[in-house]
Amino acid sequence: MIATNAVSALESAFHRRNYDPSLAVWLVTGVAVVALFALRGQYDWVTKLPEELVIPLEAWLNAFMDLFVASFKWLFRAISGLLEWPMNGLQALLHWLPWPATIAGSVVVAHLAGGWRLAVFTLCTLMYMVIVGYWDESMNTLALVGMAVPLSVAVGLFAGILDFSYRPAKSVIQPTLDLMQTVPAFAYLIPVLLLFGFGPVVGLVAATLYACPPMVRNVSLGLQRVPVDIVESAKMSGCTDRQLLWWVRLPAAMPTIMIGVNQTIMCALSMVIIAAIIGGFGDIGWEVLSTMRRAQFGQSLLAGLVIVLIAMNFDRISRGLTSRQRVSQARTGTLWQRHAHLWVALVAIMVAVALAQVLPELHDYPKAWIFYPAAVVNDAVTWFTANYFFATSAIKSWTLFYFLLPIRIGLENSVTPHFWGFALNLWISLGYAAAVAGLALWVDRATSWRGAVAVLITGGLFYFGTTGTPWAVFILVVTVTAFRVGGWRVGVFALGGLCFMLFTGIWERAMLSVYLCGTAVLIAFLAGGLLGIWAARNDRVSAFLRPINDTLQTIPLYVFLIPIIMVFLVGEFSALLAVIAYAIVPAIRYTEHGIRHVPAETVEAARAMGCTPRQLLWQVQLPLALPEIMLGLNQTIMLGLAMLVIAALVGTLGLGQMIYIALTAADFGKGAVAGLGIALIAMITDRILQSWSARKKVELGLA
Amino acid sequence: MTGTDQAAGQVKLFCRNLWKVYGPEPHQFFSGERGARQRGDRAELIRRIRAADHIAAACDVSFDVHEGEIFVIMGLSGSGKSTVIRCLSRLVEPTAGQVVFDGQDLLKASSKELIDLRRHKMGMVFQNFGLLPHLTVLDNVAFPLKVQGVAREERVKRAMEIIDLVGLEGREASFPRELSGGQQQRVGIARSLAVEPEIWLLDEPFSALDPLIRRQMQDEFLRLQRLLHKTIVFITHDFLEALRLADRIAIMKDGEIVQLGTPAQVVMEPADDYVTEFTHDVPRAKVLMVRNVLEPAADGLDTSDAVAETMNLEEVLPHVAGRIDPLPVTDANGRLVGQVTPHAVLNALAGKQRRKG
Ligand SMILES: Nc1ncnc2c1ncn2[C@@H]1O[C@H](COP(=O)(O)OP(=O)(O)OP(=O)(O)O)[C@@H](O)[C@H]1O
Numbered sequence A: 001m002i003a004t005n006a007v008s009a010l011e012s013a014f015h016r017r018n019y020d021p022s023l024a025v026w027l028v029t030g031v032a033v034v035a036l037f038a039l040r041g042q043y044d045w046v047t048k049l050p051e052e053l054v055i056p057l058e059a060w061l062n063a064f065m066d067l068f069v070a071s072f073k074w075l076f077r078a079i080s081g082l083l084e085w086p087m088n089g090l091q092a093l094l095h096w097l098p099w100p101a102t103i104a105g106s107v108v109v110a111h112l113a114g115g116w117r118l119a120v121f122t123l124c125t126l127m128y129m130v131i132v133g134y135w136d137e138s139m140n141t142l143a144l145v146g147m148a149v150p151l152s153v154a155v156g157l158f159a160g161i162l163d164f165s166y167r168p169a170k171s172v173i174q175p176t177l178d179l180m181q182t183v184p185a186f187a188y189l190i191p192v193l194l195l196f197g198f199g200p201v202v203g204l205v206a207a208t209l210y211a212c213p214p215m216v217r218n219v220s221l222g223l224q225r226v227p228v229d230i231v232e233s234a235k236m237s238g239c240t241d242r243q244l245l246w247w248v249r250l251p252a253a254m255p256t257i258m259i260g261v262n263q264t265i266m267c268a269l270s271m272v273i274i275a276a277i278i279g280g281f282g283d284i285g286w287e288v289l290s291t292m293r294r295a296q297f298g299q300s301l302l303a304g305l306v307i308v309l310i311a312m313n314f315d316r317i318s319r320g321l322t323s324r325q326r327v328s329q330a331r332t333g334t335l336w337q338r339h340a341h342l343w344v345a346l347v348a349i350m351v352a353v354a355l356a357q358v359l360p361e362l363h364d365y366p367k368a369w370i371f372y373p374a375a376v377v378n379d380a381v382t383w384f385t386a387n388y389f390f391a392t393s394a395i396k397s398w399t400l401f402y403f404l405l406p407i408r409i410g411l412e413n414s415v416t417p418h419f420w421g422f423a424l425n426l427w428i429s430l431g432y433a434a435a436v437a438g439l440a441l442w443v444d445r446a447t448s449w450r451g452a453v454a455v456l457i458t459g460g461l462f463y464f465g466t467t468g469t470p471w472a473v474f475i476l477v478v479t480v481t482a483f484r485v486g487g488w489r490v491g492v493f494a495l496g497g498l499c500f501m502l503f504t505g506i507w508e509r510a511m512l513s514v515y516l517c518g519t520a521v522l523i524a525f526l527a528g529g530l531l532g533i534w535a536a537r538n539d540r541v542s543a544f545l546r547p548i549n550d551t552l553q554t555i556p557l558y559v560f561l562i563p564i565i566m567v568f569l570v571g572e573f574s575a576l577l578a579v580i581a582y583a584i585v586p587a588i589r590y591t592e593h594g595i596r597h598v599p600a601e602t603v604e605a606a607r608a609m610g611c612t613p614r615q616l617l618w619q620v621q622l623p624l625a626l627p628e629i630m631l632g633l634n635q636t637i638m639l640g641l642a643m644l645v646i647a648a649l650v651g652t653l654g655l656g657q658m659i660y661i662a663l664t665a666a667d668f669g670k671g672a673v674a675g676l677g678i679a680l681i682a683m684i685t686d687r688i689l690q691s692w693s694a695r696k697k698v699e700l701g702l703a
Numbered sequence B: 001m002t003g004t005d006q007a008a009g010q011v012k013l014f015c016r017n018l019w020k021v022y023g024p025e026p027h028q029f030f031s032g033e034r035g036a037r038q039r040g041d042r043a044e045l046i047r048r049i050r051a052a053d054h055i056a057a058a059c060d061v062s063f064d065v066h067e068g069e070i071f072v073i074m075g076l077s078g079s080g081k082s083t084v085i086r087c088l089s090r091l092v093e094p095t096a097g098q099v100v101f102d103g104q105d106l107l108k109a110s111s112k113e114l115i116d117l118r119r120h121k122m123g124m125v126f127q128n129f130g131l132l133p134h135l136t137v138l139d140n141v142a143f144p145l146k147v148q149g150v151a152r153e154e155r156v157k158r159a160m161e162i163i164d165l166v167g168l169e170g171r172e173a174s175f176p177r178e179l180s181g182g183q184q185q186r187v188g189i190a191r192s193l194a195v196e197p198e199i200w201l202l203d204e205p206f207s208a209l210d211p212l213i214r215r216q217m218q219d220e221f222l223r224l225q226r227l228l229h230k231t232i233v234f235i236t237h238d239f240l241e242a243l244r245l246a247d248r249i250a251i252m253k254d255g256e257i258v259q260l261g262t263p264a265q266v267v268m269e270p271a272d273d274y275v276t277e278f279t280h281d282v283p284r285a286k287v288l289m290v291r292n293v294l295e296p297a298a299d300g301l302d303t304s305d306a307v308a309e310t311m312n313l314e315e316v317l318p319h320v321a322g323r324i325d326p327l328p329v330t331d332a333n334g335r336l337v338g339q340v341t342p343h344a345v346l347n348a349l350a351g352k353q354r355r356k357g
């Protein structure tokens, strides 16, 4: 069935010459776009919204926040005090425990979770922290994560159950989750900062909030996916609703819920590291940040490595612990055999504590024994810059002038004799237009008019630039796309979101963000797509890429910046690279997954028809994997936007920078508006791509 | 024979004019004057429901289940069997009709009463077992007791008895995923019996098992039933399974019962082509009994070498071989109840059917 569908889809791709009525919509849009461009000389409002129409939303929000803080400050300070207690306790405990005790305990847990390999890995990680001298900072970070995770899990569990079992709650919780997962991490910090004051509690609250959504989603999803059979059998056993939930649904949903716990841990760590930016916790994230700001790359690299290692350990241990299946033997055996790990850990910790009473070196690792090779790294960096600066700066400026600048301000403004060797005159413009039109015609012939529309839009964007395109044109084209792809709901959402950005006065910054993120995503998507295709066709490449992808996905965002600015220094180009490095993973993953999961019958049928491997790829596998690949693009964009804000640290313009400024000034209104702007960009693209992918899957008979 | 009169016990459970319609507004077809008027005409109502893009999963289903009887509902996939059995326990809320259990109208039962009924009087077995993955075999079987608040010691004792009964002793500490399909279904059966239900509902309990195990489980099931004498509603899509187990069979098609009768009746007098289709592969000699081809005894019948009415035709064949005159037939007490002619036996074996009026 799927195979025949696929074959007929292939055939119709070859002879699609029937123009459907929605082409008319695009023709009208095209005419309107041309008209708007023609008007842009006469009327200012086409390119820039008149000042008096801008809504002072930032000021309103600030006024509201001031009022809110004034009336409820006592409440939040009380909560803050309440949270400080156990947190200080945990922190004190971790500092009091001799380092060999902590290491022994962690290694035993790692062994329980993942056997000897993981145990050794954990041991190396912790020894590294000790030897490099980042033990105290690491313990502060651990204390924050250790507090945030249980809180997050509890809140997430509660909200997830509510979401599942109480219909009205769903309509509140779901949009809130969407928003929480798209509002950038920095933007979280501002209101938390205002309400809870400075100090570690801010990090704790921010991390707790930030880490909730995956838990809520997984709890709700897990509960929904409990097989009907199990629920019915429990009902027939005479369960009341409450028994059904606690004794049947929740335990049966446990595997999915545990995936949520794993994600929650990773999110909490990521946020604790990010929250370090407000300072004052003496944690490892702060160490990275402050050294990075002082351009002490060796130091920040050493500290960054601690974060990477912590993240990898957290990920593997939590995944190992949460995916352990209970086996029947667990019930038999003596007390000792059943809880061997527990006993070993207890004994080891007690021995270490006892020994530390005698040997002070075991209590606090002596400063003299610390091995801190930052200078070596710094020297290496200096040497590299001295010898290869010409190469890195050439790459940088080439990309800037021939690629980034045209996308930002358009060929129209960026082509100057200085860099390009010629000025943009009418003939060259016409030639460019002809080339784009030619390409569009060819694409129209090869695939469909939809592809041609995409080519025309891209060509236009490159010529006028994201910032050179009048807002009216941008809104029109995006809204029409959203409407055509996802129906009127998505269309209205896109229109509303774009209008929000227009009327709150963040349009230009938003366009700068769209430009940088768009460019990075484009590169990440192409490169990741190619890698994904390669990995799908070659098992060894796949096996090679998998651990790299895993690692890239677990590393907290900051750390990406360190090696990049070491080589390329701060600036837009470094931000671009950071976004690419972070966002490339889903492009690789989804492409590989999509291609590998093309139904085997279809591939066999295509082979039987005599397809060459290349034809197989281009005419069977890629078209059928396209919906999945588009979901990958969607994820790429989401990650790109998240990173974009962090990359503001190394100097970007746009909404990311705006949030960063708002954070340093504790300006809630500014941060909220900019954060919403990013969230809206993310949600609009998300809805468009999701609906496109869903529709395509149905068309291809894959859903 | 009409099917209802042969059963031994009194009616334990019955449903009348049961409807289940899936769709956005299923009740529109049954409420108000128009609904009342149209309920009379089943075909017309079904047509109207389908025209409105609703799914009629059970249409005007009525039957009685007698005490101690195995009542089998048989039909192809999607014919509405699961829907009907779930209406009997109200896992699915019927759209219209009546379900009466022990004189109590189930559709009027409050949720508390319903929970009480399920805790004490109903047991159900599911096609995909429906075991709780996080509990051991023992805890799974004891689960219905735990739900009632039975003390741990007591419920373990009771559960162990039933685990022995279904032949799973030694596996009580295993988790469901460590068991084979057949073993898992034994757990499902044990669990459904833990509360000593009065009515036992089984929805395709053996369909997920391979044929050999299925056969074995059927024997096991019959053994249990000889021991326990439950009132049973058993769902299957396997006609042979239905014939083996059933006291009476209801055959469903597209939500409707197309025929209801004993196995022999169904085989001998299929109601329509749909049922006839099923009877093609039936080993008639095994299914049909002497009583199914019984004729009134002729005057002056030679009453020597009589055959029992409960013999199947395969067993009676040697007796009629080479004979022309009829054989006398006796019941369990040796009383003469009629005669059987070789001609009738051969006709029955050849599948020459007496079509229902
Ligand atoms: N929740 C539901 N919503 C809509 N339609 C349903 C629902 N449940 C069942 N149906 C439909 O009702 C009809 C009868 O389904 P039912 O599950 O009773 O069939 P069945 O005879 O048990 O089939 P099987 O042998 O496959 O289990 C089917 O057409 C099915 O698609």
Ligand SMILES: [Mg+2]
Residues within 6 Å of the ligand: B081, B082, B083, B203, B204
């Ligand atoms: Mg069924």
